[in-house]
Amino acid sequence: MSPQRTVADQLTATLGVVLGTPDVPLRLRGWDGSQAGPVGAPVLDVRSPQALRRLLWSPGQLGLGRAYVAGEIDVEGDVFATFAALSSAGRLAGTGPMAAPTPRERLRLLGLALRLGAVGPEPAPPAEEADLGRGLRHSRRRDAAAIAHHYDVGNDFYELVLGPSMVYSCAVWASPETGLDAAQEAKLDLVCRKLGLTEDSSLLDVGCGWGSLAIHAAQRYGATVVGITLSGEQARRAAKRVAEAGLTDRVDIRVQDYRTVDDGPFDAISSIGMAEHVGRAHLPEYAARLRDLLRPGGRLLNHAIAWNAGTKTWDPDTFIARYVFPDGELVGLGEMVGVLESPDLEVLDVESLRRHYALTLRAWVQRLEENWEGAVAVAGEGRARVWRLYMAACALAFEAGHMGVAQVLLQRTGGEQPPLRRTDWT
Known part of the structure; x- marks a missing residue:
């Protein structure tokens, strides 16, 4: 027996x-x-x-x-x-x-x-699972709901995970020993240099988050900045940070969809970690809208996560789609460059930051672990578990090369000539 x-x-x-x-x-x-x-x-x-x-x-x-x-x-x-x-x-x-x-x-x-006595009715999903209701994917209302699900978790929660930089995108590391805060400041400065910002520059920051790039561009380069986000919580904290920095005359934070921006033209546009929310079918509209908001000779920097090694479709029944980025969609780098590039937008530079994002995600997980009790207190244990699982799994995916992230720098034709070499920002 x-x-x-x-x-x-x-x-x-x-x-x-x-x-x-x-x-x-x-x-x-x-x-x-x-x-x-x-x-x-x-x-x-x-x-x-x-x-x-x-x-x-x-x-x-x-x-x-x-x-x-x-x-x-x-x-x-x-x-x-x-x-x-x-x-x-x-x-x-x-x-x-x-x-x-x-x-x-x-x-x-x-x-x-x-x-094992486990057969029974289907359990209700945890409350943290996204429910965007009905409506056309990537309509303005549904996009706002998707952004709120992810970014309106609570500013205090994000501060515990991200630290004082309040930057929620891939940092740029000189080495693994650099430290998260210094690496995030290096990323902000790299973006400003790639965009060629000066005291006379106007910048549109699409998906401005908690205002870190807008503040950096205004403080360090003297630029005038419009920052837009669909997250009300982000906008409130960003506006508060702008006021505390004494920059309300140079930085305007708005809750606004990029499709409704009628300012401009701008000398520069940054879109960092925002294109992932647009959806593959809407990327041509996205690229055309940002191009139209640029003056001739103006630069666009698009920083986005990408599938590596071929084209894939977004599966809405995965953990990350249900709990982290509802209605989000990744495309390959080649597809993204193809959408952005046009007779009016010339590609100046493409920089891969895959290994940098793995380091960034590991640093975020470390901060979450160090501040676990506080994170649970402000966001609930379920939400803290979502972020631990998603960030750790994504770090492994970047390390394995399954996902990448790249900055694509473009310039609208019709203005001054682009630099001969990349030395302006390297």
């Missing part, structure tokens, strides 16, 4: 079915205290049968993410080691969308759930 299988044994089998591999590179601890899996491997703590029920209804990345956000599963020790092991296994390995279990695998999954 074979020995009775423990809860942990059956959970390991369950995860193997979901991943499509018998080789689960984790040690699982069941809610009864039993353990199974390779000794010394990262430990995944399954605290409730509810986690298994979620996997029964959503047997993939989304089910795992929901169980983690709800606190029904947890990691023990280094989150990066656990997520790296999980993402290397079976269907989660590679760059494509996670394949669904076969009908036979689903039957086996049902049998395991029955033995």
